[in-house]
Amino acid sequence: MSKKVRWGILSTAHISRETMIPAIQRAENAEVVAIASGNDRVHEIAERFHIPKVYSTYEQLLNDPEIDAVYIPLPNHMHMKWTIKAAEHKKHILCEKPAALCEDDVRRMVEVCRENSVIWMEAFMYQFHPQHKRVKEIMSSGEIGIVKSMRASFSFYLVERENNIRMEKSLGGGSLLDIGCYCIHSIRSLLHAEPVILSVHSTFDHMKGVDIVTSGWLQMSNGVHALFDCSFDMFGRNEYEIIGTKGKIVVSRAYRPDIQQGNGSVIVQTTEGKTREEIIKGDQYCLQVEYFSQCIIDGVAPSYSNEAMIQQAKVLDACRISAKTGKVIELTV
Ligand SMILES: NC(=O)C1=CN([C@@H]2O[C@H](COP(=O)(O)OP(=O)(O)OC[C@H]3O[C@@H](n4cnc5c(N)ncnc54)[C@H](OP(=O)(O)O)[C@@H]3O)[C@@H](O)[C@H]2O)C=CC1
Numbered sequence: 595m596s597k598k599v600r601w602g603i604l605s606t607a608h609i610s611r612e613t614m615i616p617a618i619q620r621a622e623n624a625e626v627v628a629i630a631s632g633n634d635r636v637h638e639i640a641e642r643f644h645i646p647k648v649y650s651t652y653e654q655l656l657n658d659p660e661i662d663a664v665y666i667p668l669p670n671h672m673h674m675k676w677t678i679k680a681a682e683h684k685k686h687i688l689c690e691k692p693a694a695l696c697e698d699d700v701r702r703m704v705e706v707c708r709e710n711s712v713i714w715m716e717a718f719m720y721q722f723h724p725q726h727k728r729v730k731e732i733m734s735s736g737e738i739g740i741v742k743s744m745r746a747s748f749s750f751y752l753v754e755r756e757n758n759i760r761m762e763k764s765l766g767g768g769s770l771l772d773i774g775c776y777c778i779h780s781i782r783s784l785l786h787a788e789p790v791i792l793s794v795h796s797t798f799d800h801m802k803g804v805d806i807v808t809s810g811w812l813q814m815s816n817g818v819h820a821l822f823d824c825s826f827d828m829f830g831r832n833e834y835e836i837i838g839t840k841g842k843i844v845v846s847r848a849y850r851p852d853i854q855q856g857n858g859s860v861i862v863q864t865t866e867g868k869t870r871e872e873i874i875k876g877d878q879y880c881l882q883v884e885y886f887s888q889c890i891i892d893g894v895a896p897s898y899s900n901e902a903m904i905q906q907a908k909v910l911d912a913c914r915i916s917a918k919t920g921k922v923i924e925l926t927v
Pocket residue numbers: 604605606607608609610630631632633667668669670690691692717719759765772
């Protein structure tokens with residue numbers, strides 16, 4: 595393995611061209627060597643980012659022996675198919691969130707990646723921003739007392755609804771899978787616990803059938819209560835709040851600090867009447883690429899484990915069942 599992981603990009607997706615290709619190029623241990631797409635704009639993108647190889651199909655890129663890893667930013671319903679194909683071609687895989695459409699599909703992806711000895715990770719880039727490490731430090735310092743509750747929200751007003759993968763049911767659209775998944779992920783990760791009971795409500799778009807507002811309540815295995823909401827129909831928010839017996843922590847740019855001021859913000863408020871804000875810088879997309887590339891170079895599995903990805907999909911399945919049936923769902927940990 596060379597010192598730099600050689601990446602291939604499957605598609606000219608918005609997230610590739612605006613965010614991830616530059617992030618891979620900023621990473622010290624990675625380089626973009628190829629991009630594949632049937633779309634004509636691929637040539638302009640390759641030229642803009644000086645990407646040496648252009649393939650007209652994803653399959654051709656997977657057949658390139660020079661490529662070590664692929665980034666998969668395809669519509670959600672295609673994540674499983676192309677992760678499996680990439681694994682069978684012995685490529686390591688960073689696949690966009692949500693890893694797949696259901697727990698069974700994620701289990702299958704884990705199995706195939708194991709069989710082919712490749713590592714893969716669902717691209718929850720937000721977790722690489724150092725602000726969350728700081729939140730964990732504050733939580734364990736006892737400054738806010740015993741944690742009792744967490745609230746997470748991710749919303750934005752989706753202006754362009756025609757020809758948008760987020761609005762297509764058959765492509766795995768809807769606000770829960772697109773952005774609610776961050777709320778669920780951060781609740782599980784920050785609280786170090788899993789939901790045991792949950793109740794979720796969704797409002798569905800009349801024409802498209804995808805959820806455009808989803809909110810839910812989760813009882814966590816450690817007794818903490820959690821609330822989340824996500825929407826394509828609201829003012830933009832991407833924040834969480836952790837409430838303890840003596841104070842609270844607010845992270846006001848939790849998931850996409852890059853589209854706001856670029857910095858993380860951790861606000862701590864305590865019963866002593868003290869409030870302070872810590873501004874924490876972090877290039878979360880680049881940090882994610884550097885972390886994953888280093889895992890490949892060192893031949894070690896990412897700390898965001900296969901089991902955690904399966905569990906994430908299991909909780910999203912339960913949320914969808916609750917929203918569809920109106921029932922409270924119990925989960926086994
Ligand atoms: N981590 C993050 O911050 C973000 C993650 N995402 C995730 O990335 C993925 C892509 O999102 P986004 O960039 O918004 O997607 P886009 O709609 O911009 O791009 C999706 C790409 O997939 C390819 N494609 C293949 N089949 C289809 C199809 N039937 N319909 C539409 N596109 C198709 C196209 O590439 P081509 O024609 O070039 O082959 C297209 O450019 C999603 O999983 C999403 O959840 C999205 C935004 C931010």
